[in-house]
Amino acid sequence: MAALVEVHSAGEFDELIRNSGNSLAVVHFWAPWAPQCSQMNKVMAELAKEHGQVTFVKLEAEAVPEVSEKYEISSVPTFLFFKNSQKIDRLDGAHAPELTKKVQRHLSSSSIPASSNEKPPEDLSVRLKKLINAAPCMLFMKGSPQEPQCGFSKQIVGILNDHKIVFSSFDIFSDEEVRQGLKTYSNWPTFPQLYVAGELVGGLDIVKELAQSGELDKICPKAKNLDDRLKALTNKATVMLFMKGNKQMAKCGFSRQILEILNSTGVEFETFDILEDEEVRQGLKSYSNWPTYPQLYVKGELVGGLDIVKELKESGELSNALKGEN
Template sequence: MAAGAAEAVAEVVEVGSAGQFEELLRLKAKSLLVIHFWAPWAPQCAQMNDVMAELAKEHPQVSFVKLEAEAVPEVSEKYEISSVPTFVFFKNSQKIDRLDGAHAPELTKKVERHASSGCFPPSADEHLKEDLSLRLKKLTHAAPCMLFMKGTPQEPRCGFSKQMVEILHKHNIQFSSFDIFSDEEVRQGLKTYSNWPTYPQLYVSGELVGGLDIIKELEASEELDTICPKAPKLEERLKVLTNKASVMLFMKGNKQEAKCGFSKQILEILNGTGIEYETFDILEDEEVRQGLKTFSNWPTYPQLYVKGELVGGLDIVKELKENGELLPILRGEN
């Protein structure tokens, strides 16, 4: 269906090109637009498409759209879609919120909130405030060192965030990050929660350390290294990870939920062998994602290791299966 044909009726519109997407943003600027970045190989996407269809019936004033992530890569890259399903919310042609993963209750809650009251929950709704407070507590405790920033460590989207990342990297500090542009609720709520009006914000063990100026002061006084946890050297970390289990699969997603077609296929092959294996989701750790390519001299994912040695990617594993060599290798007999 062409974007221009999209009417505010109980249906989910499918967009197949960047041009259609831009036209839809323009045509639906006044209403809430919910884009589902999906893939036909992912069963969780099909489930969420059903959820979208139901929400479209309940909210005829909201425009619900399906966009196949791998078929329209320029749009997926623009909005940093690295896994499916992902939902991006637009109002006035601007991104206002995002949801990663197949979370039907959370999607429903976000649609209801944005459809009824713009970007923020009603101030009178104490229940939503309590939910946000609990969510922020979980986020600030999500890793021993958590950085709330504009953008990602790989692509900071403001100078202060860029400087903060550079300082943390310079001191070999292990940290996880949250892009406050990806969630307007967190972006506004954390200012009140932390009583700190600007970004970036650095938390250690769930406690606010401060923003860039504070971190610079701690660096100058040589206190930063005593406050923040140190990261192990990457090569040592990769050796430990590749030897974590006898059979280790580095993939996009995990055993329960593959996030690319190649990873899904290799899971099906391994599950058919009956051999025990562990997985590592490279989408969750950019350092491992990039570092393992050099470590293994193998540029793509998935990557399969047996006893710390690289076997190869999907094509190699398929060949080994066809030749009857896969089981002996997985058992460590070769």
């Protein structure tokens, strides 16, 4: 198999990942309009020359949206690492040194098993602390809230959603270093793990007990107020776009495309940059039951994302939809 390949469809991607077996595959989700992606493609080409046993893959994120949505690719460049058909790591952004380091680490971990008694390095502790404090309520789970990959994770997500608790999550399958390090850091050997205000609450059994006793809602006091805030934000203007960036500068290709469509209609609209407010970014996914961005609202009601807006434009229904007449 070629060390540097480009795929153009979901079927081609699935086949390549499946056929890579226990070899490392690194997938670059990129966009031709982003200069940093072109730079990282050059880095990939150099890495491919050095590491012939690794399959480096280029995939245009907006050209294969089903794959991008499946793996929650919301900005470019993003790199995913696969082995044995499983995602094992992720890197967001144009960080050539970090990409090189991750490739080398995953290659060495294939041949040198890590000692179970080895303590996490100091910089890992700092990273774990940042992750734990990334949101008021942080859930470390297997998979994502939209696609839990174990029964325990599915149950805890259900409990949190039933109680309308706003939480961010981290897929421990995406980073083996975090997965193993967090067990030692928190002295808690299993997943899922729920943290509130940077402190470990516990796993599924404890969350169940807290839910039954009514304590869970008290532990997450901000959760009940967030719905009111989101309702106010979605109704801030007749047409509200929640996106990455703002009217002046989109920070992902999907947001850029939807801006161009809205600007072409001449309709007045307001935007909200979800990159500047993690609580809104995560909370709106649950509030609207829509897992990706951008999200377009008219008179407080969700219209949809980029694909739906494109369909409305092509069918001639967008003008009425933006007036709330559909």
